[in-house]
Amino acid sequence: MPEAALRICIVTEIFHPEDKGGMGRQAHAMAERLIGKGLKVDAVTRKIMVESPDRELVGLVPVTRLPPPGVLKGQGWKALLPVLYFSLRLFYWLLCRARAYDVLLVHGTKTILFPVFLARLVGRTKCVLKIDAGGDIGEEVGADSLAKMGLSPRSPIIRAWSTLRNFLLRRADGVIAISQEIRSALLARGVAPGRIHAIPNGVDMQQFFPVAPSSKARLRVQLGLPPEETVVTFAGRLSRAKGLLMLARVWSSLIQRHKAIHLVLVGSGGYSFDDCETELKEFVRQNHIADTVTFVGQVANVADYLQATDLFVLPSDSEGFPLALVEAMAVGRPSIVTRVSGAVDIVADRDNGMLVPIGDADALESAFEWLFAHRDVWDSMGQKARAAVLGYCEIGSVTERYVNLFRSIVVRSG
Numbered sequence: 001m002p003e004a005a006l007r008i009c010i011v012t013e014i015f016h017p018e019d020k021g022g023m024g025r026q027a028h029a030m031a032e033r034l035i036g037k038g039l040k041v042d043a044v045t046r047k048i049m050v051e052s053p054d055r056e057l058v059g060l061v062p063v064t065r066l067p068p069p070g071v072l073k074g075q076g077w078k079a080l081l082p083v084l085y086f087s088l089r090l091f092y093w094l095l096c097r098a099r100a101y102d103v104l105l106v107h108g109t110k111t112i113l114f115p116v117f118l119a120r121l122v123g124r125t126k127c128v129l130k131i132d133a134g135g136d137i138g139e140e141v142g143a144d145s146l147a148k149m150g151l152s153p154r155s156p157i158i159r160a161w162s163t164l165r166n167f168l169l170r171r172a173d174g175v176i177a178i179s180q181e182i183r184s185a186l187l188a189r190g191v192a193p194g195r196i197h198a199i200p201n202g203v204d205m206q207q208f209f210p211v212a213p214s215s216k217a218r219l220r221v222q223l224g225l226p227p228e229e230t231v232v233t234f235a236g237r238l239s240r241a242k243g244l245l246m247l248a249r250v251w252s253s254l255i256q257r258h259k260a261i262h263l264v265l266v267g268s269g270g271y272s273f274d275d276c277e278t279e280l281k282e283f284v285r286q287n288h289i290a291d292t293v294t295f296v297g298q299v300a301n302v303a304d305y306l307q308a309t310d311l312f313v314l315p316s317d318s319e320g321f322p323l324a325l326v327e328a329m330a331v332g333r334p335s336i337v338t339r340v341s342g343a344v345d346i347v348a349d350r351d352n353g354m355l356v357p358i359g360d361a362d363a364l365e366s367a368f369e370w371l372f373a374h375r376d377v378w379d380s381m382g383q384k385a386r387a388a389v390l391g392y393c394e395i396g397s398v399t400e401r402y403v404n405l406f407r408s409i410v411v412r413s414g
Helices: 022-036 076-096 113-123 134-138 143-149 156-170 180-188 213-223 244-254 277-286 302-308 323-331 361-373 375-393 395-413
Strands: 007-012 040-046 055-058 061-066 103-107 126-131 174-177 196-198 230-235 261-266 293-297 311-314 335-338 354-356
Touching (some): 007 022, 007 076, 022 040, 022 323, 022 395, 040 076, 061 076, 076 113, 076 143, 103 113, 103 395, 113 156, 126 180, 134 180, 174 180, 213 302, 244 261, 244 361, 311 323, 323 335, 323 375, 375 395
Parallel strands (some): 007 040, 040 061, 103 126, 126 174, 174 196, 230 261, 230 311, 311 335, 335 354
Antiparallel strands (some): 055 061
8 A cells, every 4th residue: 555545543632732742742743754754644632721722733734632621630530521521522533534544543541542442443443552651551540640539550440441451452453662661561461572563752863963062152142041051951841750859959959069050941831730840940949049940931942952051851750762862862962861761772871871760869969970070071972872862763764664564554454
């Protein structure tokens, strides 16, 4: 079947621009790349913000948003009826288009998995699952929701959902694992190795690239960043899961010994259920470190900030395959990152970056101290960082792998 004939529907719980994080940007970028390859691509998602249109063209991608609006993650029993309502709406939407698509590319394995498979039985559409986060496969229900529901992972209702989810996972036509950790989790749930396809998140290396010192200096002036200080940048959601409160405590300690350092936080709490932006700003104010921390907010020019920085930091508690880390490495910046899914696949400790244990503030602080004491290796670490992601995560080659996967699944069933 020629590529132009392939019809793809992206099914996801949140899509760009409502999802301003790495997963949203990645899904949208991949959709546009697939359209550029001649595929027909639509997206259906849940409406998060009341003011978002029900239908719109996001770049090249037609997007349909279904009710109900609002943040449901972490809401416990309060989310049950809205989740059921969205599931019914999604099932009906897919049912009405039962033969309109060749492949459903499904982001997420929780609220959308069951209605997708029900609709698939009618349309006989092929289903490819993409696991975007370790928690998406590692837990049935988020820990915050479980606590609010008064349940545990061993509760009968959770175990029943786990059994059903594993059954559905094993019957997908293909599952995309963006990291080795996710691949291992899929195998542990009984997914056949032949159905698992290791495809990382992709980055446009033409947009994220190293710049000369003179360009870096000009960017700092344009962005209002300190011209002479060591700039450390974080990019992503300002949420508790990103380890930012720990980073703030570590930063408060570091500036007692290092005066010419500055932390830049690119992103916002937005609609994250674990938004910590207000708490983070209050910590900065109360500890009198506001002159060493810049809150940039949500921006479209993330590459400029990464090119203007010296070091990148990502102290997350969990990830799938952190796009911001890959972007920083593509720019040629040494990174300090926790040993989360995806990061351990591309970062070699003290070679092209620094790896620290999850949630370990002392180790995070020690990593900063080591880098501050070894500034002579920053250039070589940055060069090795870009080399590590150049062949593995270049978005053009990643797109080709998606197309080849879709074609092989559709042809195999033809």
